[in-house]
Amino acid sequence: MAARPGGVHVRRALVLAALASAFAACGGDGGEPAKDAAPPRAPSDRLVDLKKKPPLVNTLDIDPATNDFLLTTNRGFFRISADGKTVTPVKGTIHDAGKTATVGTFLELRASGPNQLLGSGHPDKLGTLPNFLGLIRSDDGGKTWSAVARMADADLHKIILRHGKLYAFDAVLSAMLISPDGGKTFEEAFTPRGLIIDFEVDPADENRIVASTDTELFRTEDGGESWRPLAPADGIRLAWPDAKTLYRATKDGTFSVSTDGGTRWEDVGKVGGEPYEIHAVGPQRAFVALSDGSIIETQDGGKTWRDRFRP
Template sequence: MQARRRATHAASPHTPLTRACRAGDAPCTGAAPSAANAFIGSIAVDPKDGTLYLGTGVGLFRVQRRGGEAVRIAGRLETSDGAGSVSSNLVVRAARPGVLLASGHPEEGTLPENLGLIRSTDGGRSWTAVAQLGQADYHLLELAGGRIVAVRADEPDVLVSSDGGKAFERRTPPAPPVDLAADPRDGSRLVVTTEQGGFTSSNEGRSWRPRDATPGGLLAWAAPDRLYRADRRGEVTVSADGGATWSRHGAIASAPNELAVGRDGTLYASVAGGEVRSSGDGGATGGAT
């Protein structure tokens, strides 16, 4: 996945993954993270209590409260095609309270290299295969309006599923997506950022409309009238009309790697060093989580 947005914030204490999990700690397994490798490429926010699930190259981490300890989760996936542990290198999204949908690669065992879509109903402690095990690796993954919207690694098409990921319909945007977002209440409304600018669709990607020439950028759609974008400099803009127009809203202290939003409207951005920044006013102000 990729990163997004920003939020101007005063300096404050932070809890990077490097300090939350070390080899030998009771809740941790595997190698100790470091500032160099604790890249947070995926953030999922549980809609019930705001628990954060952080997908990194050194594992899946859970943070149950702001400023709390990041606990590494090592789950297990058993299928007819192999079994093994699942933790690092996951793109993860919260489908419902305690229910996660993810894609990525196994950590060890006899599983295929690409996990397709997998689901956990216990916060990542165990997983089941949903579809395309051994076939697909989704680097962009969004859930909205009963749909799953995804982009495979190294492919330009947007894929849309209305049956939980068992089957996808292929849509082709004008340029390969850097990031994508779907209206949380109407999954037929899509926005993609690309190197050629931003594009919107009101019909599940069957047709696209160019909007602005801003290259790249990360997206988080909080509500139908509140879509956030963070550019590579960390500048945060907001759109009230689904990506047609944008206004400056705030800034993140450094370039983001991932952008996400909680049900309460809190905006989260991961930055270098395994740190997550949060803002309760959509990026206008904020601090470390």
């Protein structure tokens, strides 16, 4: 691999011109009609500015210390109690090179421990710090943040901690970043085409990644060196809680499961709105954040859903 400044290694995936025709030969999903659809709901603008362009919701995670929901939207960062009754805005600040900026409105985050968060995004007000915050870290639940790596150079749209590694998609390079040391150094695996909407890493294989764009679903078996198309996609959201359970949710609310890493899918239910984030905690239990910040839960693998929080 060719070295880049700052300990970064580059792995450029070979994306063949024949990829499109290979995709066409893959055929359909073979799924079954969805059942037990959740009822439609009127969206709320309490936590989300519905008039702005997507993304409306950036992150749904759970604090391992309190079981609070951690929700970030285009209105800010909100801590929601596990019972859904209390919403607490989190006003964060980041300090770097003698400068300070508030963060929260344009924030991607991932819980890495009790009150410990890794994040990325943009300062709330431009001109205070660079527009791209790179990888940042908080040890107090998001009140204060410090720079970890790639300040001014990276805009991470998703962060996954798995197999002792940090995986992220950088929208600046349109590359998958993989770090074995918490963000000190990275390898770059270039993605097949277009902006990655979501991605997940196989819990049983650190090199197997499924990624969605606004048109297609792809999988790599070699950590990003090469990719193959799996199915059409329209902003699909993903979660991979165990090796035999890969979830996806489409814009129309269809919730599906794959037991073979994304080759074949079965439609199992409807979420009753447009899904923006899936947080799965097991092969049967998952939470979904809808476009207005509502949070719903399934305990039967997506067949039925119940409200956990409505703004």
